[in-house]
Amino acid sequence: MCQYSSDESGLVKDWHISHYVCRAVGGVGLIIIEATSVDPDGRISPNDLGIWSDQHIEGLRKLTDAIHKNGAKVAIQLAHAGRKSKAASSPVAPSAIRFSEDYHEPAQLDKAEIAKLVEHFSEAAKRSVLAGFDAIEIHAAHGYLINEFLSPLTNKRDDEYGGDLEKRVRFLKEVVESVKAEIPSTMPIIVRVSASDYYEGGNEVEDVVKILNLVPGIDLVDVSGGGVMPENHVKAFAGYQLDNAFKIKKGTGLPVIGGGLITTYPLAEYAVNTKCDLVFIGRQLLREPYWPLRAAKEADVDLEWPFQYERAK
Ligand SMILES: Cc1cc2nc3c(=O)[nH]c(=O)nc-3n(C[C@H](O)[C@H](O)[C@H](O)COP(=O)(O)O)c2cc1C
Incomplete structure (x- = not known):
């Protein structure tokens, strides 16, 4: 989850180490770190983490070492915010449609620029391996760049990157393929999707199943929703995205x-x-970094505690 705690450099700061290590100590199995931008103009907001240059590797390596020492696995979420970048003075998108009054109108990407962006993802993947991550998550959800290609609401192109679903999926397909080429064959690729745009005329879970079935090389799907349009029509309740996760599991295998x-x-x-194979815990882990330890204790599950805390078990 975005921590807004770097600066223009996009480098890892003390906050990131403390924040993520607390969650590792707290018993989280797999930490997927915040949206980390593959391009300075792809940051959601100006103080996001970055992985657009080799200079980012050292800090990220410190972060993965510290998390591993405390017993968790760690994935990086590779992201580009597209038209929803608040850091870019001239954001880019598949089509020149602005998100809302509060955002700049994006410039429509040409094919050479699209190819460059695919390369940014693959370079970021190469750096992620050097930085010691256990898995890569590609952020294709929440109305950011990849999601903007996938959704008919934001992709009005009439070339091979837009139009029917087979064309709208091309960018994601190229990103996954190029990332896969740069990482060990044993390193999982997770794709985070918005299972529904929660908006008339947008993608529904059945479309997202079709999309995922057109993309070879995905090991695990992280199922979220929304973000393509400024207003969406979703009723949030405990476990509200689980049914979509189940539909994607069934529809894709x-x-x-x-x-x-x-x-x-x-x-x-x-x-x-x-419903699913793993659960993501978001805001509860902001409130309570040791939630997994407490939850296990309450459920009488014998989770290994840090030895320093054993007497509180
Ligand atoms: C402060 C904050 C930052 C977030 N940052 C990200 C992010 O970087 N990447 C992402 O995929 N989702 C992000 N999300 C969405 C969460 O990952 C999660 O999907 C959402 O909060 C719903 O899960 P929850 O009800 O367990 O919190 C963020 C949410 C919040 C509240």
């Missing part, structure tokens, strides 16, 4: 991460028993 407002162990357990 891929393992999925599901969630949405999960704050209790019984709901997380129900989710992995009936």
